[in-house]
Amino acid sequence: DGGITQSPKYLFRKEGQNVTLSCEQNLNHDAMYWYRQDPGQGLRLIYYSQIVNDFQKGDIAEGYSVSREKKESFPLTVTSAQKNPTAFYLCASSTLQGANTEAFFGQGTRLTVV
């Protein structure tokens, strides 16, 4: 079954702890993305990667870190430096085909800091 999988669906974290969100794809896509979705603010880009072992900061990268050691995997770590981490996180992947690009999304992870 091809697609993009995020886990876990729900995650609770205590203040001061780091937590890692998983994102795996078997679509053979080069590009992968992490977005944060907050009510009224749409999707904001945290990090993106166009190729293995390379990634770039998006608009709200502070307090987050990523790695891209394998083409299939793009985990996101929410560190204790992120001031307001409670949010819904979406991972996506795409080919890089200019105007023909289509991004495929995971089902999301809802992170709650308690």
Place this chain on the structure above:
Amino acid sequence: AQRVTQPEKLLSVFKGAPVELKCNYSYSGSPELFWYVQYSRQRLQLLLRHISRESIKGFTADLNKGETSFHLKKPFAQEEDSAMYYCALLYGSSNTGKLIFGQGTTLQVKP
């Protein structure tokens, strides 16, 4: 800076009425624009690309470079069109991919 703006958070229409979801963008280069849709309890998915110039589920969108707009239109709304709609901009060269989204518009089609 590159930006996508959707000025309406909520658009509520009656079934059969025309629909226009607004999208404006800011980008100095040649933009690649898309509309994505998220139905209740489903994943965000591509609705249409500006380059395809085709109608998907009765929706069309025309890129207006003069007005830097990419509004989504449908002549007769259906209840099943109720969803969250996001306008998106892909920029950079053809083999790079920074994909940014607007704030989203919730379309509510009433019976």
